[in-house]
Amino acid sequence: MEFWNFFWTTVAAFFTLATFSFLYKDNPLYKIAEHLVVGVSAGFFVMVLWHTTLVPNLIDRLADGRWIYLIPLVLGLMMWFRFSKKLSWMSRYPMAVYIGIGAGVAIPLEMATKVIRQLNGMMRPIDWENFFGAGWLDVTAGFSGILLFVGAIAGLIYFFFSKAHTGVFGGVAKFGLWILMLGFGASFGFTVMARISLLINRIQFLDNEWISNAFDSSNEHYTVMYPILFWLVILGLVAYIVYEIIAYRRRGPEETAGTT
């Protein structure tokens, strides 16, 4: 890894640790990181919109004399009257085109995706010959097929609030709620994994890209600056911790932790 590459990796590591410092408490370094990322992200987006949409899709086509593209240009500019008190009505025309097309396209396609294809998926013959399935809890077994059908119907009945949940109807709705809870539980299990992944990724970054390169003397570009940069960041971290300990001793635990 070349020096400047490592220098920037150190910057990234610094920002990683600065962001993690929020876990102790909110502090200026975290705030800087938080505000900086908003700006960089917006700047990135501006340039991507300019270079990859406005230039090729509008400016180039107009330059080729394809005047029909004046229509999106005018409609787009009309959007900008949104904040004017007198002329804000003009922004309604591009909005109308937008919403009309969006809603019109959605009607058949959302119906097909979320309702009809799902009904299709439910209407499957029950595999009576393989009712208990092969081995442990077989997804393709007959009983799984029945549960898939009954569970979805019961879930839908639970969401149907126009009729009181009493009697047989209430019983089915209750079963539906059980199925929903199993579903939410499964979802939660996956969510735990998702959140932990985010932390693992940061540990991997700090170790693979930062720490190991700081001390990799087999690197042909390696100089004493590599560990110096590393220790500077660590020193900053330690200084912050010491500062917090002194402040804590002086003021006492004035900040109480939240509940979650």
Add this chain to the structure above:
Amino acid sequence: MKATFEKLMLLDRRWVFLALAVVGVASYSLKDFQVPILVTNESRQIFAAIDELEEGATIFLSIDYDPNSLAELHPMTYAIMEHAFRRGVRIVITSLSTNGPGMADEAIRAIADSVRIDREYNGVMYPGREVVNGVDYAFLGYKPYPAIVILAMGQDFRIPFPADYYGTPLEELPLMENVRNLSSTECVIVITGTNIADMWLAYGQARQGFPLAFGLTGVSTAQYYPYLNSGQLFGLLGGMLGAAEYEQLADNPGLALDGMRVQLFLHWTIIIFIVIGNVGFFVTRKRRGAGGNV
């Protein structure tokens, strides 16, 4: 005993944070610890779809995520891209989330570097080669409003993308010569953690009928299973485990397989937290009387 649990229930949450960090770092250093991974059918389908393609076939890959979900989704992108390039499969790439082009650009460069090296996968030797822009892959980039862009790509890639991300007109890319729209690719694989997945289902798959598969973050995985069951999706990679399954199938261990041991120990840490929390809840509830529910 009860007094201990009452204290535990009022513990500053930062001790919980510290415990998690310590277990995370400690388990990360157990580099040789192996975690058993059962490959699910939904993951295998995606691997098989690419593995069975002829050399020179084209697939479509959409990298629709921002840096906030790179932990789970980047390993999928890496594994799928590397697998495809090694097999000589070409990829048309787009990115429909706001900061996605940066992620895609980074992944393409990293995989291009990796494919230069000779490597053996599942007992087959793949000599290193140069992956060429416009021949082995085309990165079309970003356009705003994913639903509309997906509809447009269903008609013709040239409607939303007159030029690729680097400013080259699509006519000048040899790869795009015989690729008119989404249906002219062998399959569409979308890697995302947002509701862009819904748009691919409705505005892409439902309208054009192409084979579609998802790589999703753990948070959104569960909600797309109905589409798998109804056949709207032919495969699904769920979170870091899904990525690890793909890496295992492709015999290409990466960040996901590397992270699974930390997953294991941190899952156990959280399970222990849940158990302590529950025991504490029941012990202290009895003390407060039956009404105590908080």
Add this chain to the structure above:
Amino acid sequence: MKRQLPFFLVFVFGAFMAIQYFVPHKTSEAIYEFFIDILPIIGVFALALGIWSLTKVSVDKIRYRRENWQYAIFTLLGLFLMILFGFTDENWGFHWRMSPEVAGEGTDNPNFRLLFNYVMIPIQATMFALLAFFIASASYRAFRARNLLATLLLIAALILMLRFTPFFGDWIGLRLSETATWLMNVPNTAAQRAIVMGVGLGLVATALKVVLGIERDYMGRG
């Protein structure tokens, strides 16, 4: 007129797009392609409003010395640097557009990618990594087997969380994995399907109400 015409337009475009799906015709296909071509372009102008408002909020914060105004400087700095790099190449030559003949300009500028890869990615990824800590703390404090329903949820979650555990031996380990797969593919699929169908019907009903002009609040009042 100013008020009614936009709703009429919504109806015309909405009805056309919905019907076009069922009656593909050469002319209707051409009109359809034209509209899906121009919509992202109009969209850019709408998105520009968002960027403008971010800039205005930050500038005002600094100008009127609002609380934490100093940090707004970093937002503007990030925005300014990205735009500066996005219009130049590595030798600071100005390029208003990207072209295949030039290398390292615009979004391909090494400095542009540097800021993205070494500032944006680590901060955004770490901000989300904080969630790992919050879910641990939440599971400690809030995840209780209070009643039958909460217990069902807890059991399903635990099976999912134990699915790659090697500590119980191969037989139990495999059964846990298989149970987790079954939970995802059967009860979870049934539950999510009920939700998806509910959402789908709601979406279609709302879209119909919008096209037919029954729902009008989205345009703002006045």
